[in-house]
Amino acid sequence: MNRADRPAVGDSVDAIETPALVIDLDAMQRNLAAMAAFARAHGVRLRPHAKMHKCAAIAGLQMAAGAVGVCVQKTSEAEALAVAGVADVYITNEVIDRRKLERVAALARRIRLAIAVDSAEGVDRLAEAMRRVGAAIEVFVEIDVGQGRCGVAPAAAGALAHQVVSHAPPEGGLRFAGLQAYHGGAQHLRGAAEREAASHHAAALARAAQASITASGIACPLVTGAGTGTFAFDAASGVWGELQTGSYLFMDRDYADNAPSPQAPRFEHALFVKSQVMSRGAAHAVIDAGHKSHAIDSGLPRVWARELEYGNGGDEHGILRPKPGALAHDLPQLGETVWLVPGHCDPTVNLHERYVAVRGGLERGIVESVWPIEARGCFA
Amino acid sequence: MNRADRPAVGDSVDAIETPALVIDLDAMQRNLAAMAAFARAHGVRLRPHAKMHKCAAIAGLQMAAGAVGVCVQKTSEAEALAVAGVADVYITNEVIDRRKLERVAALARRIRLAIAVDSAEGVDRLAEAMRRVGAAIEVFVEIDVGQGRCGVAPAAAGALAHQVVSHAPPEGGLRFAGLQAYHGGAQHLRGAAEREAASHHAAALARAAQASITASGIACPLVTGAGTGTFAFDAASGVWGELQTGSYLFMDRDYADNAPSPQAPRFEHALFVKSQVMSRGAAHAVIDAGHKSHAIDSGLPRVWARELEYGNGGDEHGILRPKPGALAHDLPQLGETVWLVPGHCDPTVNLHERYVAVRGGLERGIVESVWPIEARGCFA
Numbered sequence: 001m002n003r004a005d006r007p008a009v010g011d012s013v014d015a016i017e018t019p020a021l022v023i024d025l026d027a028m029q030r031n032l033a034a035m036a037a038f039a040r041a042h043g044v045r046l047r048p049h050a051k052m053h054k055c056a057a058i059a060g061l062q063m064a065a066g067a068v069g070v071c072v073q074k075t076s077e078a079e080a081l082a083v084a085g086v087a088d089v090y091i092t093n094e095v096i097d098r099r100k101l102e103r104v105a106a107l108a109r110r111i112r113l114a115i116a117v118d119s120a121e122g123v124d125r126l127a128e129a130m131r132r133v134g135a136a137i138e139v140f141v142e143i144d145v146g147q148g149r150c151g152v153a154p155a156a157a158g159a160l161a162h163q164v165v166s167h168a169p170p171e172g173g174l175r176f177a178g179l180q181a182y183h184g185g186a187q188h189l190r191g192a193a194e195r196e197a198a199s200h201h202a203a204a205l206a207r208a209a210q211a212s213i214t215a216s217g218i219a220c221p222l223v224t225g226a227g228t229g230t231f232a233f234d235a236a237s238g239v240w241g242e243l244q245t246g247s248y249l250f251m252d253r254d255y256a257d258n259a260p261s262p263q264a265p266r267f268e269h270a271l272f273v274k275s276q277v278m279s280r281g282a283a284h285a286v287i288d289a290g291h292k293s294h295a296i297d298s299g300l301p302r303v304w305a306r307e308l309e310y311g312n313g314g315d316e317h318g319i320l321r322p323k324p325g326a327l328a329h330d331l332p333q334l335g336e337t338v339w340l341v342p343g344h345c346d347p348t349v350n351l352h353e354r355y356v357a358v359r360g361g362l363e364r365g366i367v368e369s370v371w372p373i374e375a376r377g378c379f380a
Numbered sequence: 381m382n383r384a385d386r387p388a389v390g391d392s393v394d395a396i397e398t399p400a401l402v403i404d405l406d407a408m409q410r411n412l413a414a415m416a417a418f419a420r421a422h423g424v425r426l427r428p429h430a431k432m433h434k435c436a437a438i439a440g441l442q443m444a445a446g447a448v449g450v451c452v453q454k455t456s457e458a459e460a461l462a463v464a465g466v467a468d469v470y471i472t473n474e475v476i477d478r479r480k481l482e483r484v485a486a487l488a489r490r491i492r493l494a495i496a497v498d499s500a501e502g503v504d505r506l507a508e509a510m511r512r513v514g515a516a517i518e519v520f521v522e523i524d525v526g527q528g529r530c531g532v533a534p535a536a537a538g539a540l541a542h543q544v545v546s547h548a549p550p551e552g553g554l555r556f557a558g559l560q561a562y563h564g565g566a567q568h569l570r571g572a573a574e575r576e577a578a579s580h581h582a583a584a585l586a587r588a589a590q591a592s593i594t595a596s597g598i599a600c601p602l603v604t605g606a607g608t609g610t611f612a613f614d615a616a617s618g619v620w621g622e623l624q625t626g627s628y629l630f631m632d633r634d635y636a637d638n639a640p641s642p643q644a645p646r647f648e649h650a651l652f653v654k655s656q657v658m659s660r661g662a663a664h665a666v667i668d669a670g671h672k673s674h675a676i677d678s679g680l681p682r683v684w685a686r687e688l689e690y691g692n693g694g695d696e697h698g699i700l701r702p703k704p705g706a707l708a709h710d711l712p713q714l715g716e717t718v719w720l721v722p723g724h725c726d727p728t729v730n731l732h733e734r735y736v737a738v739r740g741g742l743e744r745g746i747v748e749s750v751w752p753i754e755a756r757g758c759f760a
Contacts (some may be wrong), residue, residue: 017479018760051695057396074668075695093696096715099397118659122712149693150659150666184694185468270552279498279530286530288454292730292759297695313529314564315431315677315726316453316473316759318441334501335476347693350672351730353757373466377733379696380397 049246056084096202130173295347429626436464511554567609675727
């Protein structure tokens with residue numbers, strides 16, 4: 001790929017070619033500190049989800065602020081971050097493919113690694129792969145706490161934990177570590193009361209799973225899960241001992257559309273797509289950022305600090321019009337910069353090679369860092 | 381990024397780790413030949429849009445089959461393909477940024493390059509950039525033929541062409557090349573009659589723009605445009621002398637949902653995402669391919685050759701259920717392969733680093749080539 005458009009440290013914001021993924025470092029660091037303080041104050045561990053940022057430099061900042069490690073969703077994400085120096089990674093997902101399990105086992109010999117399971121066959125395949133190379137891995141039994149995707153029913157957790165323990169050291173390489181309990185669907189329920197109810201429901205299911213495990217005579221060291229929409233409720237329940245929040249760091253439009261949770265810190269938008277007007281009609285302006293530069297799975301981006309509405313212009317364009325009631329004179333001119341707040345951070349980040357991290361705000365800031373997004377495209 | 385998951389030439393299809401972007405080479409080559417034959421038979425030039433495949437190897441196959449060059453949408457795409465050996469590229473889009481125009485000018489010194497314009501300021505900026513390095517570029521005036529995005533009104537084409545000509549060689553570097561007339565919104569009108577009507581409307585507007593140009597005393601050498609949904613109508617109009625079709629090569633679910641155009645060849649699905657079941661419930665199966673491995677801007681993927689419906693499982697998962705009326709027993713087992721037909725090729729390709737090109741079908745084929753997607757992420 002051509003890299004002529006790479007921005008340099010010390011450049012002004014103006015010099016960043018568009019479209020570009022830009023971090024407002026001041027806002028990001030306030031978000032980082034607020035989440036770290038919340039976890040400390042509530043006596044829970046923080047293991048942020050790096051599927052969101054996919055970046056070793058950011059994982060490093062999170063760990064420096066007290067995070068115990070990071071989560072990822074895919075084997076190749078774990079590999080990419082490990083190569084870049086992240087030494088404590090939890091794959092919060094199942095791996096079934098034997099070739100991929102060989103990779104998991106190879107990685108478990110190099111870093112502290114954990115993984116989720118939700119089937120007897122998965123446990124046996126994992127154990128076989130670990131045995132073959134003499135590696136050890138921490139294993140969480142995933143339970144379905146309302147999402148209806150992966151995970152076993154709470155009542156089945158004990159049997160699966162038992163099977164994990166049957167492959168325990170010193171003979172086997174699986175260390176039972178607890179429960180994976182994440183309800184993705186709960187994170188974007190708009191009302192705080194709805195999210196609280198979903199969290200309570202998930203907590204009840206997690207308690208039932210804990211009971212199923214202890215009834216098998218096995219200790220359940222930890223329940224891990226939670227996201228940016230529910231973590232304050234999850235932490236208050238006393239069930240979760242580790243929070244996997246990711247999006248708090250950047251805050252996308254979709255999360256900002258949630259009614260705030262009363263006990264949660266307020267997070268600021270810290271991730272933006274810088275774009276430029278490259279065509280101008282009488283009643284609309286066209287910018288150079290379409291859905292190849294920001295994901296639209298959770299809706300269109302919001303135009304930042306302007307009375308403009310973003311309309312879908314396809315893969316490479318966005319079409320801006322004044323908001324109802326706003327003046328046509330608010331429409332930006334040819335060449336003007338327009339900042340977008342992405343609808344959903346995670347898949348937006350996955351489109352970009354790097355972050356341009358800016359200190360001093362979007363108007364007159366300076367490029368402080370350019371961070372590679374090492375795990376971009378690592379969905380295997 | 382980690383490359384442990386890179387497949388090797390000669391591997392069986394079974395050995396391709398998931399998710400992976402797989403080309404059925406036999407189907408693709410039939411599509412390639414059918415489109416090339418159509419263009420020859422209708423006496424029009426073919427300049428396929430490489431924004432769809434972003435790959436120099438595929439551009440090479442298209443040019444070997446008679447294409448005059450390729451189109452791209454962005455400067456960085458042109459750069460990436462040029463580095464990989466593509467020597468005739470048309471940027472079918474406006475560039476306004478002066479730094480980016482410096483890159484356009486630098487590229488115009490190395491390869492045969494064309495670009496679109498739709499503003500007086502854009503023409504002047506382009507001319508200035510070309511003059512500075514003593515380069516020449518072909519320039520198409522873009523007209524809006526119904527999309528309501530970029531492009532001037534047909535009546536304004538003459539004045540803009542005149543301005544382009546005012547920067548003509550030997551003093552200036554702009555060679556007026558004709559009209560860019562593409563109606564993206566017409567491509568996915570479901571009924572063939574609707575698409576035909578949109579094509580007729582676009583043709584009338586293009587004729588008006590040609591008249592505006594010839595009235596200025598300027599010859600209009602070419603009208604270029606058309607897409608996979610309308611090209612047969614566009615070619616029949618006699619207006620377009622060059623077709624920019626892209627998706628015909630891979631055929632996504634969205635294009636397959638169109639009622640066929642009577643005069644167009646039938647194209648086959650040639651692009652697939654290989655996925656694997658990694659979690660299994662009693663009534664659903666979860667695969668390892670979500671919208672980080674295929675774009676959902678034009679709807680969800682179709683499950684290939686199975687009576688299964690794909691449900692959105694988020695960034696990294698898909699949730700499969702039997703189609704209404706199908707048997708639960710059709711649900712695939714843990715570890716089973718499932719092939720997806722992406723909803724929209726272009727942004728799906730943009731998520732991947734490479735194509736795994738398979739000869740002999742998806743069931744028992746062999747990896748014949750692994751092609752880098754050089755322009756992936758080149759949206760700047």
